Amino acid sequence: DSGVTQTPKHLITATGQRVTLRCSPRSGDLSVYWYQQSLDQGLQFLIQYYNGEERAKGNILERFSAQQFPDLHSELNLSSLELGDSALYFCASTPTGTGNTEAFFGQGTRLTVV
């Protein structure tokens, strides 16, 4: 158990809909990272938050947004969903805002858009 909790584990929704994925970091970790992994693809870095503020941005679509709340949990919002958004979405947490420490990953949310 990494200590990072992602909910829900599975999500099936229709095209055009909006969903929210939730991530609770390890206790004490200030930084949260979001990734997208499509079938047989690599991990695509989406965005990072540190202590409530956006710190780094990757290839995140405009239809996607995220935020980190005062209790440090984070949510990834995906809107106007398309079939191609079907993927595993992972979040990870670290104590600081850099990658010089071990990052702990959650078990992911598998999103299926039909």
Place this chain on the structure above:
Amino acid sequence: LAKTTQPISMDSYEGQEVNITCSHNNIATNDYITWYQQFPSQGPRFIIQGYKTKVKNEVASLFIPADRKSSTLSLPRVSLSDTAVYYCLPPRSSNTGKLIFGQGTTLQVKP
């Protein structure tokens, strides 16, 4: 952001030692070198991190030459359960906050 180069895939047999080398030419003085392992449908798991020379833990060893422009992850006596994707993270990512994962090396361990 510096990129890394590592083999796309490798095959091995149970009981063998596996060495996966990653090149990272654009490494800065304060960069660390980090490796992760990922099993299908699971989140990546940190394996090892080092700065120079050799680092060893219960899972793997990491060899870093003096120029630090490459690193070699060594897995001793692999088993079928070591079949996974192994990622070498670009050193610059450790300071920018962008934990960027490349395509990784898919290791297939055969019986």
